[in-house]
Amino acid sequence: MTQMRKPLLLLMLAAVFSLLLSSSAFAHGKDHEKNNHKPHYQGNSGITNAAAVSMIVKGLDLNINHIRFVKQPLASDYYTKVKDNASYAQDFIIARFNGLDLPKDINPSAKVSREQFAHWLFGAFSHKGDFSWIAMYVEIADAKQISSAYMNSIQKLLLSKIATLDSKQKFNPKSPVTRSAAETMINRTVKFIKENSPVYVPENPVLNNAKLTTEKVTDNISKVTVTVTVPHPGYGIEITGIQFSKGQAVIQYRAVLPNPDMMYPQMLKDISVSTYISSEFTPVLGEAQPAAPFPG
Template sequence: MKKPLLAVGMMLLLFIAVTQSVWAFSDTKDHPNDAKISELQKLGILTGSSGGKDAFQPNGKLTYAAGISMIVKGLNLNLDGINFFKEPKVTDSFPNMKDDAWYADAFIIAAMNDLDIPRETKANAEMTREQFAHHLIQALLSKGDYAFVDMYAVLQDEKDVNPDYMGSVQKLLITGIAKLDAKHNFYPKTLITRGDAAGWLYDTISFVKDTPAQPPIVDPAPSPFFDMNLSVKPVNADVNEVTVSAQAPNPGYGIRIASISFEGDQAIIHVAPIYPEKGKFFAQVITTVKAVTYVSSSLKPVLGETGAGSPPNPGSAVSGSTGIIGSDGDSQR
């Protein structure tokens, strides 16, 4: 009786070993993102470098066809809720591509979900780090409205970043999905490797899974602030301290930095009110409220929209502040 049981056990171990080897790419074992690549492969998001083969080529360059397909499949983008008067074709949005190509559906979905891919893009064009970062973050934003930490990552090679992509690069860095190297460089124009792209994609999927999207604000109340001002003070050669001040109806109000967006050489600072705590009453005395943030000295701070905000939790501060990262960034892998 023991021999049949032993044989069954051996067969089971052999089956497990064979099954694991089926899932594993043959060339990712020593790559820093090996585990993430393996998980994406098991989910059917990644295939081999030549469409199903066992080699992934993690150090190889990433084409637009492969990169956009990864993003669309990984974040489960689709055409749900979109009505068409005629069947969409990839050449409607990207005339340099082919309607019958394997990547066509992914690019149609990407176009309809506003991944901001240039119309003249070719499928076999190789993607840079900033390009993949931008399209990845645009895909993330299409999944919902997420609250990002109000920080600004200082890049030593900031001048090399396409201004149109800076907002996406910043979001990728402050979420920890991408990291600067020991010298605080991002290398935006460097071609991204397939392995690094897979690592960013895996962490973005995890971010969506672990981070609840913010509910949309419906019919926001008008801002309670007036006489809003912005002042700038140098901290050092690279960083400026930016203070937003405003007049509020009473001392119960506060102000916070809601978000910072980037347009050309401008850092557009959006603020939102912090409302008085429910159940507390304040003398109706005009009060100055302030919030502080830090931006690169290469950018011009300007005031953006003022959101309606929401009532604070007990203990919320009356003034808001944010931080800056980049002085001790982790090395990229």
């Protein structure tokens, strides 16, 4: 009887030991699987300056193939903190010649804010060509938190639906931009460029007697109107951009050429176009840009 119980007890102990080993291996396997599949970018974490620049350069297919250099360009020629042997060094060089307004002392490993990313993206976007914009100011609940140098870029991205506000109409300019948000804005930019071809800009501005007037809308917003004289009623005018610097808002504008298939009476006519700026800035009239063709 005793001899029969001893093998049975050994079998039971072996089974328990085997079960413990199996459980341990299973738990370790789950942990290993969890670690291996952990995403490189967390959903709410921000991306670095290096990642942002590379995403814009690759997403918008930017290059420097059209430039002939005397010597091979190096990242250290343009930036103090971007190493020449870094994997993203070439992207920073390409960014330098494609409209991204990157500071010379940019830190590649620092996190990029939403307003910085928007400004860089719009710079690359604008480098693709001239696009027509409606003269409208999008109300932003946290506009006072947006750096003045970035406001025009953000306004244009909001007008084109490339960027959006949250449920409280905030842009959250100082928050880090997430990888998913950056990818969404880049994809929308590519889509916008495909659906809205850049206009050809002929070298024949025809605007005369340009003047600028300002009207208070609210304590924070001013309406700025540019009025010019054109040869006949077929001409139009549009604002192409606003450059913010040292407390001034420099208004850039251009003529829109008439419909070539129409006949117009030859008579001088005053035409106007308006835009909106923060009342913190003094509006200044910039130089007329080359005219845009009739949008037909």
